[in-house]
Amino acid sequence: MDSFVIDGPVRLEGTVAVGGAKNAVLPAMTAALLTEGTSRLERVPHLRDTATMAHLLRVLGARVEHAGGTLRIDTSTYDYCEAPYELVKTMRASIYCLGPLLAKKGRAKVSLPGGCAWGPRPVDLHLMGMEKLGARISLSHGYVIAEAPQGLRGAEIFFEISSVGATINVMMAAVLAQGKTTLVNAAREPEVAEIAETLNQAGARIEGAGGYRIEIQGVRELRPLEHAVMADRIEAGTFLIAGMMTGGDVRVEHCRPDHLHALLEKMQQMGAEIEVGDTWVRVHGSSTLQPVDVTTAPYPGFPTDLQAQIMAALARANGVSLVTETIYPDRFTHVPELRRLGAKIRLDGNIAVVTGGQGLSGAPVMATDLRASAALILSAFAAEGRTVISRVYHMDRGYERIEEKFAALGAAIERGRERDPAEV
Numbered sequence: 001m002d003s004f005v006i007d008g009p010v011r012l013e014g015t016v017a018v019g020g021a022k023n024a025v026l027p028a029m030t031a032a033l034l035t036e037g038t039s040r041l042e043r044v045p046h047l048r049d050t051a052t053m054a055h056l057l058r059v060l061g062a063r064v065e066h067a068g069g070t071l072r073i074d075t076s077t078y079d080y081c082e083a084p085y086e087l088v089k090t091m092r093a094s095i096y097c098l099g100p101l102l103a104k105k106g107r108a109k110v111s112l113p114g115g116c117a118w119g120p121r122p123v124d125l126h127l128m129g130m131e132k133l134g135a136r137i138s139l140s141h142g143y144v145i146a147e148a149p150q151g152l153r154g155a156e157i158f159f160e161i162s163s164v165g166a167t168i169n170v171m172m173a174a175v176l177a178q179g180k181t182t183l184v185n186a187a188r189e190p191e192v193a194e195i196a197e198t199l200n201q202a203g204a205r206i207e208g209a210g211g212y213r214i215e216i217q218g219v220r221e222l223r224p225l226e227h228a229v230m231a232d233r234i235e236a237g238t239f240l241i242a243g244m245m246t247g248g249d250v251r252v253e254h255c256r257p258d259h260l261h262a263l264l265e266k267m268q269q270m271g272a273e274i275e276v277g278d279t280w281v282r283v284h285g286s287s288t289l290q291p292v293d294v295t296t297a298p299y300p301g302f303p304t305d306l307q308a309q310i311m312a313a314l315a316r317a318n319g320v321s322l323v324t325e326t327i328y329p330d331r332f333t334h335v336p337e338l339r340r341l342g343a344k345i346r347l348d349g350n351i352a353v354v355t356g357g358q359g360l361s362g363a364p365v366m367a368t369d370l371r372a373s374a375a376l377i378l379s380a381f382a383a384e385g386r387t388v389i390s391r392v393y394h395m396d397r398g399y400e401r402i403e404e405k406f407a408a409l410g411a412a413i414e415r416g417r418e419r420d421p422a423e424v
Contacts, residue, residue, distance in 0.1 A: 001390060001391055001392075001393070001417070002392050002393060002396075002415055002416070002417060003388055003389055003390045003391075003392055003415070003416045003417070004377060004380075004387075004388070004389040004392050004395075004403060004413055004414070004415060004416070005386065005387075005388050005413070005414050005415075005416045006362070006377065006380035006381065006386070006387045006388075006389070006411065006412060006413045007362075007385070007386050007387075007412040008360075008362060008380055008381050008382060008383045008384065008385065008386075008387065008412070009246070009381065009382050009383065009384060010246060010381050010410060010411050010412060011246050011247055011248045011285075011410065012242055012243050012246045012248035012249075012250050012381065012406070012409040012410055012411060013248050013249045013250065013409060013410055014249075014250065014251070014408060014409045014410065015250075015251045015252075015253060016239050016250065016251070016252055016253070016405050016408065016409060017252075017253045017254045018231045018232055018235050018236045018239070018252060018253070018254050018255045019043065019045040019231075019232055019235060019254075019400050020042075020043035020044055020045050020069075020228075020229035020230065020231070020232060021191065021194070021229060021230050021231060021232035021233065021234075021235075022045065022047055022049055022050070022232060022234075022397075022398045023164075023189075023191045023232075023234070023305075024190075024191045024194045024195065024229055024230050024232075025041065025044050025045070025050060025071075025229045026049060026050070026053050026091075026093040026096060027093070027096045027168045027169075027172070027191070027195050028041055028194075028195060028198050028225065028227065028229065029041070029050070029053045029054070029057060029071070029073065029096075030053070030057075030096040030097045030099075030100050030172070031100060031172055031195060031198060031199060031225060032057070032062070032073040032075055032100075032224070032225055033057070033060070033062070033075055033078070033097060033100035033101060033104055034100045034103060034104050034172060034175065034176060034199075034202075034222050035075055035202060035221075035222045035223060035224045035225060036075055036076050036221075036224075037074070037075065037076055037223070037224040038072055038073065038074045038075075038076070038224055039072070039073045039074075039075070039202075039224040039225035039226070040070060040071070040072050040073075040224070040225070040226050040227075041070070041071040041073075041225065041227055041228075041229060042069060042070055042071075042227070042228040042229065043069055043228050043229040044066060044069055044070065044071040044229055045069075045232075045400040046066070046400055046401075047396065047397060047398060047399070047400055048393065048396040048397040049091050049093065049397045049398065050066070050071075051066075052087060052090055052091045052094075053091070053093065053094070054066060054071070055087060056083055056087045056088075056094055056097065057073060057078075059080065059083070059084065059087065060078045060080045060081070060082075060083070060097070060101075061077055061078030061079055061080045062074060062075045062077075062078045063077075073225075075224075079105070081101050081105050081107050081108050081109060082108075082109040082110070083097050083098075083108075083109070083110040083111055084111060085111035085142060085143075087111075088110065088111040088112070088113050089111065089113070091113070091397075092113040092165075093113075093165075094110070094111075094113055095110060095113050095123055095126060095165065095169065096165070096168065096169055096172070097110060098110045098126060098130065098144065098146060098169060098173075099126075099130065099169040099170060099171075099172040099173030100172050100173070101146075102130060102135055102146050102148055102152065102173055103148075103152055103172065103173045103174075103175065103176040103177065104176060106147065106148050106149050106150075106151065107146065107147050107148070107149070108144070108145075108146045109143050109144070109145050109146075110143065110144045110146075111142060111143050111144075112139075112142055112143065112144060123144070123165075123166075125159055125160075125161065125163045125165075125166035126165065126166045126169045126170070127144065127146075128157075128166075129157050129159075129166055129169065129170030129173070129183075130146055130152075130169075130170065130173060132155040132156075132157045133148070133152040133153060133154070133155055133157075133170070133173055133174060133177055133181065134148055134150075134151075134152050134153040134155070134177075135147060135148040135152065136148070151176075151177070151178060152173060152174070152176065152177035152178065152218075153177055153178050153179055154174065154177050154178060154179030154180045154181040154216070154217075154218055155181055155182075156181070156182045156184065157170060157181065157182070157183050157184065158184040158185055159183070159184065159185045159186065159187075160185070161185075162185055162186070162187045162188070162298045163187055164187040164189045164191060164192060166187075167183060167186045167187040167192050167214070168187075168191070168192055168195050170183060171183065171186075171192070171195065171196065171199075171206065171209070171214060171216060172195070172199070174216040174218065175199055175204040175205075175206065175216060175218060175219060175222065176218060176219065176220075176221075176222070177216075177218040178218055179217075179218055180215065180216065180217050180218070181215070181216040181218070182213065182214070182215050182216075183213070183214040183215075183216070184212070184213055185212060186208075186209075186211070186212060186213065186214045187298060187299070188210055188211060188212070188298065188299045188300065189298070189299040190210070190230065190233065190256070190259050190299065191230075192209050192210060192214075193209045193210035194229075194230045195209075196209030196210075196214070197209070197227070198225055198227040199222065199225075201225070201226060201227060202222040202223045202224065202225050202226075203219055203221070203222045203223050204216070204219060204222060205217040205218075205219060230256065231254055231255045231256050231259075232255075233255070233256060233259040233260055233303070234303065234305045234306060234371075234398070235398075235399060236252050236255040236256075236259075236260060236281070237260060237263045237303070237306045237309065238306070238309050238374050238378070238399070239252045239405075239409075240252055240260075240263065240264075240267065240281060240283045241263075241267070241306070241309045241310060241312070241313050241378060242309075242377075242378050242381060242406070242409075243283040243284075243285055243409075244267055244270065244272040244283050244285040244286075244289070244313060245285065245289065245312065245313040245316050245378060245381070245382055246285060246381050246382060247285040247286065247287050248283075248284075248285050248409070248410075249282070249283070249284050249285070250282070250283050250409060251280055251281070251282040251283075252280060252281050252282075252283075253279065253280045254279060254280075255279060255280065255281060256279070257276045257277070257278075257279075257280070257281050260281065261300060262300060262301055262302040262303070263302065263303070263306060263310075264276070264281070266292055266294060266302065266310065267283065269290065269292045270286075270289045270290050270291075270292055270313070270314075270317060271286035271288065271289050271290045272284065272285055272286060272289075273286070288318055289313065289314075289316050289317040289318065289356070290317055290318065290319065291314065291317040291318065291319035291320055291321040291354075291356055292314070292317070292321055293321060293322040293323075293324070294307070294310055294311075294314070294321070294322070294323045294324070295323075295324040295326060296324070296325050296326050296327050297326060297327070298327070304325065304327040304328055304331060305371055306371070307323060307325055307331060307371070308331075308334045308371045308372050308374065308375035309371065309374050309375050309378055310323070311323050311334070311335075311338070311345070311352060311354060311375060312338060312343075312375040312376075312378045312379045312382075313378070314354040314356055315338060315343035315344070315345065315354055315356055315358065315360070315379065316356055316357075316360075316382055317354075317356035317357070318356055318357045319355075319356055319357070320353065320354065320355050320356070321353075321354045321356065322351055322352070322353060322354070323351070323352040323354060324350060324351050324352075325350045325351075325352075326350065329349070329350035331371075332347055332352060333368040333369060333372055334368065334369075334371070334372035334375045334376065335347060335352060337365040337366060337367075337368070337372065337376055338375065338376070338379055340363045340364075340365050341360045341361065341362070341363055341365065341376075341379050341380070341383050341387065342358050342359060342360040342361050342363075342383070343358060343360065343379065344356075344358045359384065360379055360382050360383035360384065361383055361384045361385055362380065362383045362384060362385030362386045362387040363383075363387060364387070364388045364390070365387065365388070365389055365390070366389070366390045366391050367389055367390065367391045367392055367394045367395060368391075368394070369394055370394050370395065370397050370398045371398075372394070373389070373391075373392060373394045373395035374395065374399070376389050377389065377395070377402070377406070377413070380413075381406075381411055388416070392415070403415050
């Protein structure tokens with residue numbers, strides 16, 4: 001297993017460019033299944049998850065090539081409609097193939113997803129939406145079996161909970177449904193608007209994406225996709241937090257500052273100096289960070305995918321902060337590992353009480369999920385001595401060449417190899 005070896009403390013300085021958004025490119029890849037021909041996506045990062053999704057598309061019969069940040073997906077010959085457990089268990093985003101397969105082929109068999117170890121993320125809302133569109137849904141031996149031999153029909157669909165995944169999946173299914181579909185209490189995250197824009201460029205008729213209500217007028221067919229993937233707001237936020245908590249001076253380029261308002265507001269409250277341009281943000285860290293309370297919420301609130309990283313920074317603040325997780329209440333697997341580095345954090349249900357100002361010291365720690373990995377790296381930069389982070393394959397799921405980018409900012413970080421105990 002790979003590991004990261006980090007020597008701290010360090011002050012990060014310099015410029016770093018953000019890549020394409022993992023949470024936008026994965027559904028865009030499955031959206032190609034709605035078309036016939038070769039779709040082309042630009043700014044596609046080389047990630048563990050994009051490689052897994054490419055493999056899944058190949059299993060379905062598509063031809064996929066990824067080179068130089070350009071992904072080509074030829075769906076002219078695919079006719080297999082089963083997403084097997086062996087692939088889906090490694091990445092929850094595989095559920096995104098359900099809507100496109102059902103809409104284009106009239107059938108789909110998709111394993112119930114696996115993915116990160118923390119917290120349940122049920123697919124009930126996905127299935128409810130497909131049923132509202134006229135699909136017959138059954139569960140058998142761990143698989144979702146969906147059928148719509150006569151095609152899907154437009155409907156009004158209300159989501160009891162605002163869900164990014166369900167909104168995107170049902171929206172993709174509805175673009176080829178007969179008639180009009182209305183999604184109410186739709187997720188407002190930028191990734192939803194991004195997929196809608198991608199589909200509209202291919203001939204779909206979607207209005208209101210990024211708002212509470214989305215209206216979709218079904219069309220008979222779509223052209224192959226041609227789209228450049230949006231900047232990854234979570235990667236951008238991770239670099240900005242790293243610059244702030246190391247007292248550094250970091251400029252993040254090729255990003256969307258308008259997607260980062262909630263984070264930038266909290267960083268300014270903590271004492272960071274922020275400069276914002278059209279496609280860049282620069283952070284000047286402070287030697288003394290102030291405590292703040294953070295509550296995760298659907299966009300435009302504070303993103304749950306930055307909760308672990310901001311907690312790492314709050315462990316450096318001079319006082320007590322509360323971090324309340326409202327999206328995934330169990331998303332605190334990083335807390336025991338941050339404690340190993342010296343952070344003082346107490347859990348009370350879905351609230352973490354962070355008492356900052358404690359000195360951090362390097363230690364061996366273990367990454368438990370994607371964003372927890374980022375929090376451990378950031379804490380290691382602020383810790384005295386050497387930190388070894390194991391199981392960094394979690395990080396490779398969502399960050400491209402992360403150690404190279406941080407090294408360019410002055411971090412002493414190297415990728416190593418740890419022997420698995422089973423190999424001894």
